[in-house]
Amino acid sequence: MTTGDLSTLLVWAATTAFTIAWIAYTVDLAGIVEAGQRRAGQRRASTSRARAVPAGVAVTAGAPVAVGAAGLVSGASADAVRPATVAAGGPDDNRVTAAADGGAADGPDGRSARSEGIARSTTYLGTALLIAGIVMRGVAAGRWPTANMYEFTLVGVLVASVVLTLVQRRRVIAFVGVVVLGITVLALAADLLLFYVKAEAVQPALQSYWLVIHVGVAISATGVFTVAFAASALQLLSAAREEGRSHLTGSWGAADGLRRPLAGWRVTGPRFAWLKQVPGPRNLEALSFRLNAVGFVLWTFTLIGGAIWAEHAWGRYWNWDPKEIGTFVAWVVYAAYLHARTTRGWNGRRAAYLVFAGYAVVIANFTLVNLFVSGLHSYSGLK
Amino acid sequence: MSGYRPEGLHDTFVPEHDADAAEPVLPAQDGAGELPAPGSPTLPSLGPVGWLRWAWRQLISMRVALLLLVLLAVAAVPGTLIPQRAQSPEKVASFLTNHPALGPFLDRIGMFDTYTSVWFSAIYLLLFISLVGCILPRTRAHVAALRGRPPRTPRRLTRFPAQGTGTSGDQPQVVVERAARVLRRGRWLPFWPAYRVDLHDEGAGTWSVSAERGYLRETGNLLFHLALVGLLVSVATGQVLHYRGQVLVVQGHGFANAEVAYSPFEHGRFYSSSSLVPFTLKLDQLDARFDPETDAARDFTAHVTVTAPGGGSSTDTIKVNHPLMVGGANVYLMGNGYAPDVTVKDASGSVAFAGPVPFLPQDTVYTSRGVIKVPDVSGGQKQIGLVGFLLPTGKEVAPGVWRSVSPQSDDPVLVLSVWSGNLGLDTGVPQNVYLLDQSRMTQSVDSAGKPVTLYVHPGQTVQLPDGLGSFTFNGLPRYVALDLRHDPALAFVLTFALLALAGLAASLFAPRRRIWLRAARDQGPTTVVSAAGLARGDDIGLQPELDRVLAATLGRREGPGEDTP
Ligand code: HEM
Numbered sequence: 001m002t003t004g005d006l007s008t009l010l011v012w013a014a015t016t017a018f019t020i021a022w023i024a025y026t027v028d029l030a031g032i033v034e035a036g037q038r039r040a041g042q043r044r045a046s047t048s049r050a051r052a053v054p055a056g057v058a059v060t061a062g063a064p065v066a067v068g069a070a071g072l073v074s075g076a077s078a079d080a081v082r083p084a085t086v087a088a089g090g091p092d093d094n095r096v097t098a099a100a101d102g103g104a105a106d107g108p109d110g111r112s113a114r115s116e117g118i119a120r121s122t123t124y125l126g127t128a129l130l131i132a133g134i135v136m137r138g139v140a141a142g143r144w145p146t147a148n149m150y151e152f153t154l155v156g157v158l159v160a161s162v163v164l165t166l167v168q169r170r171r172v173i174a175f176v177g178v179v180v181l182g183i184t185v186l187a188l189a190a191d192l193l194l195f196y197v198k199a200e201a202v203q204p205a206l207q208s209y210w211l212v213i214h215v216g217v218a219i220s221a222t223g224v225f226t227v228a229f230a231a232s233a234l235q236l237l238s239a240a241r242e243e244g245r246s247h248l249t250g251s252w253g254a255a256d257g258l259r260r261p262l263a264g265w266r267v268t269g270p271r272f273a274w275l276k277q278v279p280g281p282r283n284l285e286a287l288s289f290r291l292n293a294v295g296f297v298l299w300t301f302t303l304i305g306g307a308i309w310a311e312h313a314w315g316r317y318w319n320w321d322p323k324e325i326g327t328f329v330a331w332v333v334y335a336a337y338l339h340a341r342t343t344r345g346w347n348g349r350r351a352a353y354l355v356f357a358g359y360a361v362v363i364a365n366f367t368l369v370n371l372f373v374s375g376l377h378s379y380s381g382l383k
Numbered sequence: 384m385s386g387y388r389p390e391g392l393h394d395t396f397v398p399e400h401d402a403d404a405a406e407p408v409l410p411a412q413d414g415a416g417e418l419p420a421p422g423s424p425t426l427p428s429l430g431p432v433g434w435l436r437w438a439w440r441q442l443i444s445m446r447v448a449l450l451l452l453v454l455l456a457v458a459a460v461p462g463t464l465i466p467q468r469a470q471s472p473e474k475v476a477s478f479l480t481n482h483p484a485l486g487p488f489l490d491r492i493g494m495f496d497t498y499t500s501v502w503f504s505a506i507y508l509l510l511f512i513s514l515v516g517c518i519l520p521r522t523r524a525h526v527a528a529l530r531g532r533p534p535r536t537p538r539r540l541t542r543f544p545a546q547g548t549g550t551s552g553d554q555p556q557v558v559v560e561r562a563a564r565v566l567r568r569g570r571w572l573p574f575w576p577a578y579r580v581d582l583h584d585e586g587a588g589t590w591s592v593s594a595e596r597g598y599l600r601e602t603g604n605l606l607f608h609l610a611l612v613g614l615l616v617s618v619a620t621g622q623v624l625h626y627r628g629q630v631l632v633v634q635g636h637g638f639a640n641a642e643v644a645y646s647p648f649e650h651g652r653f654y655s656s657s658s659l660v661p662f663t664l665k666l667d668q669l670d671a672r673f674d675p676e677t678d679a680a681r682d683f684t685a686h687v688t689v690t691a692p693g694g695g696s697s698t699d700t701i702k703v704n705h706p707l708m709v710g711g712a713n714v715y716l717m718g719n720g721y722a723p724d725v726t727v728k729d730a731s732g733s734v735a736f737a738g739p740v741p742f743l744p745q746d747t748v749y750t751s752r753g754v755i756k757v758p759d760v761s762g763g764q765k766q767i768g769l770v771g772f773l774l775p776t777g778k779e780v781a782p783g784v785w786r787s788v789s790p791q792s793d794d795p796v797l798v799l800s801v802w803s804g805n806l807g808l809d810t811g812v813p814q815n816v817y818l819l820d821q822s823r824m825t826q827s828v829d830s831a832g833k834p835v836t837l838y839v840h841p842g843q844t845v846q847l848p849d850g851l852g853s854f855t856f857n858g859l860p861r862y863v864a865l866d867l868r869h870d871p872a873l874a875f876v877l878t879f880a881l882l883a884l885a886g887l888a889a890s891l892f893a894p895r896r897r898i899w900l901r902a903a904r905d906q907g908p909t910t911v912v913s914a915a916g917l918a919r920g921d922d923i924g925l926q927p928e929l930d931r932v933l934a935a936t937l938g939r940r941e942g943p944g945e946d947t948p
Contacts, residue, residue: 200674200677200679203679203680203681204680204681204682204683204702204703204704205703205704207682207703207704208704210704286921289921290921290923293891293892296887296891297884297887297888297891297892300883300884300887301884304880304881304884307880308877311873312704312705312706313703313704314715314717315627315706315713315715315717315866315868316868317873317876318618319470320462320467320469320470320497320498321470322463325459325460325462325463326463328459329456329459329460332452332453332455332456332459333452333453333456335452336449336452336453336456339445339448339449339452340449342445343445343446343449345446346446346449354453361456369463
């Protein structure tokens with residue numbers, strides 16, 4: 001077996017480990033969902049509470065916002081001017097901490113310590129296998145392994161899984177695990193089955209230390225954006241539940257037949273009761289922002305580094321090549337996001353839409369532009 | 384707060400009623416005498432000046448900046464889907480022929496020149512005007528703030544997001560002075576004051592300290608935005624001053640740096656031909672390496688000799704990713720190929736053409752297409768055109784079917800068909816040197832009426848059909864395609880880009896914090912210390928920082944407890 005084959009094998013093994021981790025997170029999430037449904041049933045039987053507002057300290061405009069030390073994230077301060085409802089150190093938080101501290105059996109909230117343990121250790125394992133696979137790949141090709149789409153995806157997945165591990169270190173959020181690992185497994189499978197190319201040396205245009213810097217930073221940015229995207233998605237769900245807003249409750253008029261079977265999936269319903277487990281929308285927003293801020297600086301550097309490299313390799317730092325345009329569009333969308341966050345009426349939910357748009361552009365720029373648009377950046381290695 | 388704040392910007396440093404006051408965008412805002420009172424809805428009385436000011440306020444508002452950013456992103460997309468003239472003119476041409484109805488319409492609205500079109504330029508220029516209008520007042524306010532002092536300690540410290548309390552046996556003044564020392568001392572750089580600190584004697588034995596840090600955050604933000612303006616200006620400057628020329632150089636040959644040497648040659652509006660330094664450059668040798676298995680390119684190195692205008696010459700190399708700097712310009716290796724060196728003699732036996740003719744590689748094994756045009760035949764004869772392929776390592780894979788099997792010139796063969804007649808070079812219409820205008824030419828055929836094909840190896844001479852003359856394949860030198868480019872603004876573009884990056888990082892990651900600490904004597908001998916912190920934006924480090932300052936001040940975890948009660 002050659003070193004290249006060994007690398008491929010390791011990547012397959014990593015994919016398997018990530019799949020197990022994904023399943024474990026899904027089981028964990030399902031348990032939480034079920035417990036939520038159970039509790040909702042009990043509650044309906046006893047008292048009727050109108051909305052699922054976490055029982056915490058309800059804080060309104062101008063009053064103190066004391067979330068400092070509690071939870072994974074704090075920093076609701078920027079939003080203090082808005083009428084806000086922030087749970088701070090209430091009973092919910094205590095329960096979550098207790099569970100995260102590792103009770104052996106399943107808690108009343110449905111979290112499964114066993115699933116979370118499996119998820120965590122298989123994520124570590126997958127990450128380690130992936131690192132080994134990438135290193136072997138570099139050895140087989142005799143160069144830094146970020147030269148084509150296959151390798152780019154490998155390293156991008158690695159960054160995402162590392163960021164995921166960091167985010168989950170203190171407090172497991174099963175949903176983020178499910179989203180990120182879902183993307184991870186799909187990306188690895190697509191990578192192995194569709195984008196695979198043999199490990200070999202690169203053409204002269206790629207023989208530059210910029211292959212390490214520019215591409216490496218682009219990959220890191222993509223990985224960070226991926227986790228931020230998951231946080232923003234969760235933020236919207238969490239916000240919709242907190243505000244009791246769902247598109248699936250009202251009638252859809254003529255298309256109502258379509259809606260009814262989906263009604264069980266309304267975000268306000270018992271299936272989403274687990275959302276009480278996760279940090280509130282404002283904390284998720286803050287988490288997403290911090291990740292996006294890091295991602296954006298990295299992306300800016302990708303843009304600048306790419307331009308410097310283009311200047312060396314093609315004799316023009318900017319050529320409106322499809323890849324350059326895609327990078328530029330993503331950059332502008334994320335810049336818009338940063339501005340939206342500080343603009344009244346545009347922060348919160350609408351800012352999250354811009355995160356989705358930005359992430360979609362990043363992914364499209366990677367997949368669609370590589371595969372279907374020809375340009376100077378046609379380095380996927382696929383014919 | 385007197386400083387300018389963009390509309391809608393959440394600033395937790397500003398009390399809420401202020402935040403709301405900053406919201407309206409009517410020109411009345413800054414209370415100019417002739418304008419309606421703040422909040423007055425009587426818009427019609429604004430007058431033209433008032434409307435202009437209102438429009439200006441709108442333009443520099445965050446909301447409009449946001450809109451323009453989104454618009455810019457959307458406007459940039461079509462350029463990936465529709466071919467662009469600047470990048471691929473041939474694709475634009477074929478699009479126009481394939482879509483006779485849609486094409487001209489798209490052309491009229493600038494869809495083939497998106498990035499220089501009026502609407503695209505309008506968006507980014509408006510954005511930059513908005514940015515300048517937004518950032519200049521902020522800069523002024525920030526410069527003033529840089530000279531300011533931390534705000535006095537608020538009376539109630541309980542309404543801030545970060546809190547802390549403690550007790551000490553020392554006098555309030557001693558405690559507060561110690562806190563000031565802790566706050567001033569930088570955590571990472573001991574000589575770089577971390578906080579700007581003020582002490583306040585609040586009377587009745589109560590002392591407090593107010594501290595502020597993180598002016599770097601706003602500085603970074605302003606730097607970032609101003610650097611973007613610098614970037615735009617330097618890119619534009621480069622555009623009007625630059626020049627770029629393309630030239631093919633065959634091994635053993637050279638060229639002199641003058642406009643006539645290049646084809647094509649393009650330049651900005653304010654370029655002057657005197658900026659071309661008249662050096663000469665000669666290609667001594669091109670080394671090309673390929674992967675033995677896959678034939679993929681591995682290395683190209685052009686060895687050149689450059690002769691300066693003064694006469695001194697030196698040798699150097701040009702590689703992909705390693706342009707050569709000469710005469711204030713960069714020379715890039717853009718491509719390479721083979722240029723068969725041939726001699727054509729006409730029917731009367733005199734040399735009608737001699738020299739290398741560049742052929743264009745079509746694939747990874749350098750199957751190259753080319754045309755040899757021979758207009759200078761002696762008196763009254765037909766002009767000759769030879770069209771066909773060069774196979775660097777030719778192999779007859781089936782009877783009459785030849786293919787190149789390697790990019791290296793191990794066994795080259797020229798496969799040519801022969802045309803004669805009028806090449807059309809004197810019609811005044813510029814011709815593509817790689818295409819033969821067949822409209823006034825006829826192809827030579829054999830007795831069976833089939834087109835004649837010549838297979839010629841280096842060193843061979845063959846007779847041309849129809850008694851046109853003879854053809855000799857002398858050898859197969861390589862050629863390189865070079866781009867010569869001069870852009871005097873490059874250094875500025877890079878500098879502003881890096882400044883923008885640094886400013887961005889500072890504005891996103893430098894924490895902006897205020898910390899207050901008050902020490903008051905209890906009834907007894909203890910001093911009660913309360914502290915509070917406030918940060919701008921999301922700041923997970925605030926509470927830990929407050930805890931650290933408090934601990935250090937009270938001597939809790941800090942080294943030898945010199946002042947523990
Ligand atoms: C070329 C267009 C622009 C780009 C690419 C851009 C980019 C950025 C970026 C990346 C940030 C992030 C830094 C941060 O969040 O602190 C930022 C912040 C900011 N921008 Fe812009 N910007 C542009 C135009 C404008 C305009 C026109 C305005 C004013 C109307 C503006 C006002 C601001 C303000 C006030 C902040 C700070 C927000 C905060 O305090 O967090 N920008 N900009």
